[in-house]
Amino acid sequence: MIRSARPAMTRSPSLTGSLVGAVLIWALAALVWASAARAQDGEMIVSHGYSFYGDLSYPPDFPHFDYVNPNAPKGGEIAFSALGTFDSMNPYSRKGRAGTLSWMIYESLLGEMPAEGGSAPADAYGEAYGLLAERVEYPASKEWVIFHMRPEARFSDGTPVTAHDVLFSHNLLLDEGLKSYGDAVRKRIPNAEVIDDHTIKFFFAEGISRRSLIDQVGGVPVYSKAWYEKTGYGLDESRLDVSPGSGPYMIDSVDVNRRIVYKRNPDYWARDLPINVGRHNFDTIRVEYFGDENAAFEAFKAGEYTFRTEGNSRQWATAYDFPKVNEGLIVKKELPDGSPPTPSGIVFNLGREVLRDKRVRQAVALGFNFEWTNESLQFGLFKPRASFTQDTKLMAEGVPQGAELAFLKSLGDVVPAEMLTEPAVVPHESNADRLLDRRNLRRAMKLLDEAGWPVGDDGLRRDAQGQPLRLTFLLNSAGSSTLRAVVENFLSNLEAMGIQVTLEAVDASQYTSRERDRDYDMVYDSYAAFLGTGTGLAQRYGSEAAEYSLFNPAGLASPMVDAIIEASLLAQSAEEEDTTLRALDRALRYEFFMIPTWYNDSFWVAYYDQYEHPQVLPPYALGFLDFWWYNQDKAEALRAAGALR
Known part of the structure; x- marks a missing residue:
């Protein structure tokens, strides 16, 4: 129903003695590898792209990605909707709400998918190919990297x-x-220097993993230095x-707050690159x-925009x-989604006392x-999500x-004993015939009693000081009406437990501001799924930036997760x-900072029948x-039929 991103390396906080021993074992392995790499310093790697293990799917002379139509015609317009408001076209501002796709106009040394995010190609995970850079050069030890840029690149x-x-x-x-981001990257990338107008070198810190270094600097969006110097603007405005x-x-x-139009640059410097x-x-x-989902859907029906990715199960079904x-003027179809589903769910703010x-969260x-x-509000269209992968x-x-x-045991007492002997945490099952499952209610009541929140004479849960158990749920009022119904029914069950709950539905701008300030007890939000490791895992799930990272809405800070x-x-x-990473999935589920909700293994799309796509879509992008x-002919037929405004 709600779909939903990666960036940085941080060090763990204090570790237990057993954990220090375990990390030493892994560090020894890293030193052996590093020594071997230094022995190969004479071997320089020069490549048209980059992956950590060096196993690129596409050779240097590849003509195009396998999944594209190389003869696809250019032309026409595609239009889609966004909900809420925006007051900025600077996607990197820490204030305000940026316009949709405002980051799309920038490129990096290594290529990306400009509209949907993520790396290109969309049929290989963990690979990137030169865009602003025509080749990458680095030693086997990955102590530094040089990017040789394409001199024809133009703003x-x-x-x-x-x-x-x-630079x-x-x-x-x-x-x-x-x-x-800044705190993490400075520790890993202490220096960079311009060699000449089209060559730049980045140096990496000693004694750290070589992960997410070359691809980190290769993915930095590139701005015009001259423009910033001329205007005096800052990035965060x-x-x-x-x-x-x-x-x-x-x-x-x-x-x-009404419309943004992007146009294809007719003089785009890289249009003919493979x-x-x-x-x-x-x-x-x-x-x-549009102000809300209903207005957006009615506008689609009227032909005000032409492509819709549906996230509301009720609308998809009815x-x-x-x-x-x-x-047949509008095509409605399900297309396969090969990516692991986004770990969306009800996130707990672990900063709240x-x-x-955990017993309160479990209850x-x-x-x-x-x-x-799923049956009553979402037409049975979803599956229960258990895992982050x-x-x-x-x-x-x-x-x-x-x-x-064996790996978990090597980490010592930072790993709870029960994690070694009990199955991975999975969501509880409930009675589909009634909202309030009395068996689960009894389990929840017992947990709250054990946590020191007994029921008072007034039916409310109170602590030893007599303070009631109160929780607030932050919701974007411009979002899905079905999600609101899901949340309201969930909160009614909490009230049955004796918990005082408040649903705070606020407009999009307030929602963005309060999310940044982590001003909520619970919120429907997402983390990032992962298919490989990288320092972005630390920024999402690690401790060092847990108090303020926008990528860690729960504020998770776990020495066990850090160590893994x-x-x-x-x-x-x-x-x-x-x-x-399998152990990481197990640990994240054990920490229980999110109520996993549901997932869909398909894209739901509806569009006016003037668009076409490759017969076989790549696994990692729609x-x-x-x-x-x-398709120009189909578009003219739609206009002749009066289907579009």
Whole structure:
């Protein structure tokens, strides 16, 4: 129903004595590897792309990505909706609410999917190919990296993209970007220098994992140094003026809170590169803003915009029975999604004293009835999500065994004993026939009693000081009406437990501000799924930035999770990496900072029948703004039928 991102390495806080021993074992393995790498310092790696293990799917002379249509026509428009408001076109501001896709106009040294995020290609995980950089050079030890840039690269104002712009952008993000990002990256990347106008070198800190270093600097969005120096703007300001980007699209028009139009740059410098063949096919991309979901859906039916990714199960099941769909003017279909589902759910703010007791969180979770919710509110369209790596080889199942068990034991007493002998945590089951499952209610009541929140004479849960157990749930009022119904029914079950609950539905701008300030007890939010390790795991799930990281809405700070992430970064084979990440999934579920809700293994899309896509879609992206294309004949037929405004 709600779909939902990666970046940085931080060190764990204090570790127990047993854990120190375990980390020493892994550090010894890393030193052996590092020594071997230094012995190969004479071997320089020069490549057209980068992956940690060096196993690129595409050779240097690849003509295009396998999944694109290299003959896709250019032209036409695609339009989709956004909910709420925006007051800035600067996507990196720490204030205000940025316009949808405002980051799309920028490029990096290594290529990305400009509209949907993530790396390109969309059919290989953990690989990136040169975009602003034509080749990457580094020693086997990965102590530094040199990017050799394409001299033909240009910003949309015609000025060249140089190594000076790259260095400027790197430093700007450190100084004025998110604090969690800057703190983490400075420790890992202490220095960078421009060798010449089209060559830049980054140096990496000693004694740390080589993970997420080359791809980190290779993914930095590049801004125009000259523009920032001329205007005097800062990166962290909320503003409508933006620096020129070098990407395939640039801003055409902005009508605040109503519409944003991006146009394909006719002079785009990289349009013929193999990495871009068959991509960026629309002349314009239009974003229409609406105050709420109902208004957006009615506008789609009227033809005010043309493409819709549906996230509301009720609408998917019942609302598409209207003439344009029945007559074939609108295509409604499910398309496969090969990515692990986004770990969305009801997130607990672990900074709240009352929620630091896991028994309270477990009791609250028992108020969520997935089975009833799915059947009564979501038409049975979803599956219950248990894992942060759901339905992948990294999903922890049952009791830990073999290499995973040995790894967890090596971490010592930082790992609770029950984690070694009990199955991975899975969601509770509930009665689908009634919202309030009395068996789960009794379990929840017992947990709350044990946690020191007995029921008072007035039926409310109170602590020893007589203070009632109160919880607030923050909700975006512009979001899905079905989600609101789910939350309201969940909260009614909490009231039955004797908990005082308040639903605080606020507008989009307030919601964004309060999320940043972590001003909630509970919120429906997401973390990032993972298929491989990287220092972004520490920024999402680690302790060091837990108090302020926007990527860690629960404020999770677990020495066990820190230790597993650090060990994963030191893994020197795919098998070792998989073992540590399976343990990470198990540990995250054990910490219980989120009530997992549901997932869908398909994309639900509806669009006016003027778009086409490759017959076989890549596993890691829908790509409707990237490698779909416009059919002019079909578009004219729609207009002749009066289907579009």
